[in-house]
Every structure is written in C-alpha cells, then in structure tokens.
Amino acid sequence: MYRLSRLRYIFPIGLFITFFLDGSISKVFSGWLFSYPYSTVSHLVVLWLVLACFFEEDIKIPLVPFAAVAGLVFDLYYSGIVGLFMFLFPLIVGLTKTLAKYFSPTFLTAIMIFFIDIAFLELVNYFAYSLIGVISSNFGDFLIYVLAPTLALNLIYLVILYFPIHSLFERSLQEKN
Numbered sequence: 001m002y003r004l005s006r007l008r009y010i011f012p013i014g015l016f017i018t019f020f021l022d023g024s025i026s027k028v029f030s031g032w033l034f035s036y037p038y039s040t041v042s043h044l045v046v047l048w049l050v051l052a053c054f055f056e057e058d059i060k061i062p063l064v065p066f067a068a069v070a071g072l073v074f075d076l077y078y079s080g081i082v083g084l085f086m087f088l089f090p091l092i093v094g095l096t097k098t099l100a101k102y103f104s105p106t107f108l109t110a111i112m113i114f115f116i117d118i119a120f121l122e123l124v125n126y127f128a129y130s131l132i133g134v135i136s137s138n139f140g141d142f143l144i145y146v147l148a149p150t151l152a153l154n155l156i157y158l159v160i161l162y163f164p165i166h167s168l169f170e171r172s173l174q175e176k177n
Contacts, residue, residue, distance in 0.1 A: 006172040011052060011061055014168075015070055018044035023078060033153070037141070040149040043118055045070055046092055047157055048165075050114050053096040054105050055169035063097075064090045084128055091124075092117050107162060111155065118154050122147050 022042045026033060033040040049067055056063070071089035075082045096113055103109040126142050129135045137145075 007056075007059055007061060007169070010168065010172045012066070014048055014165075015045065015066060018048040019070060019073065019077075037145045038149050039146045040153045041122070041146070042157075043121065043150070043154050044157060045074065046089070046117060046121060047114065047154065047161065049089060049093055050096050050117055051110070051162065051165050052169075053093060053100060054110055055166055055173075057173055059173060063093045067093045081129075081132075081134070084125065088121055088124060092121055095120060110162060111158060114158050115151060115155065118151055119147065122150055 022044045025042045025044070033042070049063060049070070052061055052063055067089035068086055071084075071086035072082070074085040074089070079085065096117055099113045099116065100109070103113070126135070126139075126146070
C-alpha cells in the first residue's frame with residue numbers, strides 16, 4: 001500500500017530532484033546540448049515517471065496525479081505555455097502502463113518503452129508548438145537535429161540510472177514505516 005511505504009516520501013522527492021536536474025543539466029551543459037544545429041532535451045522527469053511505472057509493484061503510486069502536477073509546474077517553470085506538459089506527462093504514464101502490460105518487465109523492455117515515450121513526447125511537443133507558431137523548423141530537421149540527439153541523451157540517462165533507481169525502489173518497498 002502506497003501510504004504505508006517509504007515511497008510516499010521518496011517518490012515525490014525524486015520527482016522534485018529530477019525536475020530541477022532537467023533545468024540544471026540544460027544550463028550547465030548548454031554549450032554541448034544546444035550547439036547549433038542540434039538541440040538536445042533532457043527528460044529526467046519522464047525517466048522518473050516511466051521507471052516508477054515499472055518498479056511500483058503492488059504499491060500503486062498515484063502516478064497520474066503526480067504527473068499532472070509535475071507537468072503543470074514544468075509548463076509554468078520551463079515552457080511558459082500552460083497545459084501541454086500537464087497533459088503529456090499523464091499521457092506518457094498511461095502509455096507506459098499500457099505498453100508494459102504486454103511485455104515482461106526487463107531492462108530491454110524499459111529501454112524500448114522509454115524510447116517510444118520520449119519519441120511520442122517530442123513528436124507531440126513539436127506538432128503542438130508548430131500549430132501555435134512557436135517553432136517553424138521543418139519535420140526533417142526536427143527528426144535529425146532534435147529528436148535523434150534527445151533520444152540518444154535520454155537513453156544514456158536510462159542506461160546509467162536504471163539499476164540505481166531500481167535499487168532505490170526495491171529498498172523503499174522492502175522497508176515499511
């Protein structure tokens with residue numbers, strides 16, 4: 001049960017940390033992440049939410065409300081366009097849970113589903129921003145200069161952080177308050 005596990009503290013703290021790490025990493029490594037013509041976007045919040053879908057077991061963390069609140073704060077703090085990430089983050093959680101039903105929870109499955117999630121997030125983000133005129137690049141440039149480097153960076157994050165986060169969730173689930 002979620003309210004009896006240590007995850008009730010650890011999950012929101014992890015979400016908070018990943019939220020600010022996204023911006024901090026982008027700021028500190030901006031010369032490398034945003035070197036013309038490439039634009040690489042860090043999605044640690046999405047990584048945290050997706051891995052929580054895999055590791056929650058029987059606890060059933062209320063991921064959709066957490067994702068909606070994180071998305072709203074993300075919109076207000078980073079993008080300035082309220083609503084997009086507030087709906088995208090819960091959609092990503094739903095997509096992850098739907099896809100995870102059809103596969104056994106392994107490291108390779110997590111890579112595949114996270115790849116799909118990041119691609120979906122970036123594609124919807126691109127089309128939404130194109131629709132309202134925030135960006136004007138063509139789709140081919142987006143695929144080469146934004147989507148490909150973003151997928152590469154976030155898959156590197158997943159490979160590096162999968163086992164430490166899995167260990168954190170396991171320890172949190174084993175120890176009850």
